[in-house]
Amino acid sequence: MSESLLTPKRERRKQQRPGELLEAALDLFVEKGFAATKSEEVAAKAGVSKGTLFLYFPSKEELFKAVVRENVVKTVKEGALEVANFKGSSAELLKTLMLEWWRRYGSTKASGITKLIISEGNHFPDLAAFYQEEVIDPATRMLKDILERGRATGEFLNFNTEHTTMVVIAPMLFLIMSKHANSLCISGSQETNPENFIAQHAELLVRGLSNSNSLC
Amino acid sequence: MSESLLTPKRERRKQQRPGELLEAALDLFVEKGFAATKSEEVAAKAGVSKGTLFLYFPSKEELFKAVVRENVVKTVKEGALEVANFKGSSAELLKTLMLEWWRRYGSTKASGITKLIISEGNHFPDLAAFYQEEVIDPATRMLKDILERGRATGEFLNFNTEHTTMVVIAPMLFLIMSKHANSLCISGSQETNPENFIAQHAELLVRGLSNSNSLC
Amino acid sequence: MSESLLTPKRERRKQQRPGELLEAALDLFVEKGFAATKSEEVAAKAGVSKGTLFLYFPSKEELFKAVVRENVVKTVKEGALEVANFKGSSAELLKTLMLEWWRRYGSTKASGITKLIISEGNHFPDLAAFYQEEVIDPATRMLKDILERGRATGEFLNFNTEHTTMVVIAPMLFLIMSKHANSLCISGSQETNPENFIAQHAELLVRGLSNSNSLC
Amino acid sequence: MSESLLTPKRERRKQQRPGELLEAALDLFVEKGFAATKSEEVAAKAGVSKGTLFLYFPSKEELFKAVVRENVVKTVKEGALEVANFKGSSAELLKTLMLEWWRRYGSTKASGITKLIISEGNHFPDLAAFYQEEVIDPATRMLKDILERGRATGEFLNFNTEHTTMVVIAPMLFLIMSKHANSLCISGSQETNPENFIAQHAELLVRGLSNSNSLC
DNA sequence: CATGAATGAGTGTTCATTCAT
DNA sequence: CATGAATGAACACTCATTCAT
Numbered sequence A, B, C, D: 001m002s003e004s005l006l007t008p009k010r011e012r013r014k015q016q017r018p019g020e021l022l023e024a025a026l027d028l029f030v031e032k033g034f035a036a037t038k039s040e041e042v043a044a045k046a047g048v049s050k051g052t053l054f055l056y057f058p059s060k061e062e063l064f065k066a067v068v069r070e071n072v073v074k075t076v077k078e079g080a081l082e083v084a085n086f087k088g089s090s091a092e093l094l095k096t097l098m099l100e101w102w103r104r105y106g107s108t109k110a111s112g113i114t115k116l117i118i119s120e121g122n123h124f125p126d127l128a129a130f131y132q133e134e135v136i137d138p139a140t141r142m143l144k145d146i147l148e149r150g151r152a153t154g155e156f157l158n159f160n161t162e163h164t165t166m167v168v169i170a171p172m173l174f175l176i177m178s179k180h181a182n183s184l185c186i187s188g189s190q191e192t193n194p195e196n197f198i199a200q201h202a203e204l205l206v207r208g209l210s211n212s213n214s215l216c
Numbered sequence E: 001c002a003t004g005a006a007t008g009a010g011t012g013t014t015c016a017t018t019c020a021t
Numbered sequence F: 001c002a003t004g005a006a007t008g009a010a011c012a013c014t015c016a017t018t019c020a021t
Helices: A004-006 A011-030 A039-045 A050-056 A058-083 A090-106 A109-123 A125-152 A161-180 A194-209 B002-006 B008-030 B040-044 B050-056 B059-087 B091-108 B109-123 B126-150 B161-180 B194-208 C001-004 C009-032 C041-046 C050-056 C058-084 C092-106 C109-123 C125-152 C161-180 C194-209 D004-006 D008-034 D039-045 D050-056 D061-083 D090-106 D111-121 D126-153 D160-179 D194-209
Strands: none
Touching: A011 A050, A011 A109, A039 A050, A039 A058, A039 B194, A050 A058, A058 A109, A090 A109, A090 A125, A090 A161, A090 A194, A109 A161, A109 B109, A109 C050, A125 C161, A161 A194, A161 B091, A161 B194, A194 B059, A194 B161, A194 B194, A194 D050, B002 B050, B002 C050, B002 D004, B008 B040, B008 B050, B008 B059, B008 B109, B008 C109, B040 B050, B040 B059, B050 D061, B059 B091, B059 B109, B059 B126, B091 B126, B091 B161, B091 B194, B109 B161, B126 B161, B161 B194, B161 C194, C001 C041, C001 D061, C009 C041, C009 C050, C009 C058, C009 D050, C041 C050, C041 C058, C041 D111, C058 C092, C058 C109, C058 C125, C092 C109, C092 C125, C092 C161, C109 C125, C109 C161, C109 D111, C125 C161, C161 D160, C161 D194, C194 D160, C194 D194, D008 D039, D008 D050, D008 D111, D039 D050, D039 D061, D061 D090, D061 D111, D090 D111, D090 D126, D090 D194, D111 D126, D126 D160
């Protein structure tokens, strides 16, 4: 605590640099994509010189991975933790998760990463593999856990896991792609309230899955 | 048929050139994206020289537009025509349309264009605008027409058009993006039967929209 | 023959370009080394733009290999041919070879390649391997053939091949390194007549090797 | 020994620093060349920070000069001293010198400096000039002194000094270049015993120079 | 004395488009 | 009509040296 008082200016900057660079990188990657983002721009936006960027991140790809770790992996982990600690019904859990997912990720700048990786993944196989391993796989795992839990407690009917996973993910992906395809106006993306859309979808999904759907 | 007898070989080739170039271009654009496709490759694949390509298409962007006209706009127009001539119920029409859309477009090579435009549209605003005008707007228009027709006949309940449009489009988009994101393994995309998935979604959607849903 | 009269200007240039680039490259590689030679300089010296260089040679390394093939490998092959066709005694052959080697290679600009590869080979393993295979190995092979021939005819005494090879090569290498180490003044290199030096060394060597050395 | 008792640890380190840096620098310069050796690596190998290196040596070039002074100039001076004090015949002196030169320098790590200066001298004229003045000139002077001494005593015939100097130096240089051209396999360099080779050459040379060569 | 954060100049390679032939 | 030679702008990454702490 006294440290923060004593820490000299240079030192303080040093500890902030990675964060500043990461933030600048997130902004630019999301805005322009990976390939189109020039490392010098990132540095400039963070207020340092080109060389300094490479002092903290050995390459543009590593910079990107760090951005993903900071902004996506972290969110996935938090989600997994909440899932593990959730006390309510599986139906509630699923609905909560989908909505929170949108609130904490889909609606944020960081969701541009998802668009980026889908758009450019084919041209950067290393990044795609990294994302698959660090984000897609854990997230899918988490989803499956919820579904299995619901099935175990008898809450959910027997269902096709793959299909369900798709239905959970599809609307989020749709909204994210729409949001970041600035030059395109995919129907509804601009005027509809995404949160409502997600909530509705979640509700519909849960009903479909539930054992005792009192639709009538 | 008499044409082939009368037309000298050179002449015939000349008239086939654009088609051959368009086919080569479609393959490469879908496989590698717009930016990553080299015009020389397209020419080579069509069996002509680089210069010849620019003889038929004044630029790479115009080539792309021609590919879109040939492979996407055409499909949309066919769809609109069928919609106009369709005799059955609006519910049938909607279900038919969604399934046919997948069969005639989503499941074909040409659907890569959709992934391409979403992925790279931001970097090529002209192409995005062109696609918006020639594809997205007409397709959305067509969808709305169906919904309005259903409402007019009393088949469909009053609903949110934007929302419905999204629900119609989202699964198709999801499947298309999954299919063309080779380095990524988005859940379900590999093992699930897309046609079943679409059919199910269409069914669900129509039930939700319908006036007399005999769910109870 | 009529072709040369009809060949249009552009075409003629095209056939000359590789040669012009190769010559410019040789000059610059010898003058400044491999790493320090900028590809743009080579292009400029040949009177073309940077891009044109890469039209003819896919990379700087390939350009270098082409320079070696044109200026060194060729010479080695000519030497091997002459060795194979030589009619005189092995002693004469050896002396002739050493002197000719100097005249046709050591004393020319091209010998800078030898200095270059020894100087920079460690930093460009691919180039070193190429040179080893295309130049050093064949040249060594040729030398051994001569020695074996002399031994077979009874002209030469039994000797250590490795040692002899070194004695043949060392003075050439010494002269070449001296000649191209412009900033250094290794003794004798500037004023002594290299040809005399080589001739003397060859004479001495042959005497040492010969069966009937009439030194007494 | 009392020094270690009285000198405080920090103090001792301070006095050892230059030596440790010099040793690290020698290793790296020899292994990777001058340009390719990063000053940070040198510092790291010596266990200090980048800044500290520049505390002791104002620049990379000065560091190199210090390495030369420590590892080459010193050896030349020792050689000159021994030459001055040598009591035997000039022939013995020359043979001894050549062999000792190999033993004390050529066969050691330090001989990499010779390869380095020949390889990179053209790109670093200051270093080349320094080496010329501090090493080549004194060494050449020493050699000439021996030859003149031999001539003065009537031991040696009248000969061409330049030529003789070359013959003395050439084999050493050849062996050194071979030894440090790791990617290249110049004939004989690997299997032949360098010391024998040098000894033989020295013997041959002395015989050639001597007044009364009892070859017959 | 010692540290290590910051700098910024320098270069091989690609590719859409043109135009002389 | 068709060719293919030529162009030139654009971009990631390295490292010796400095100087605030």
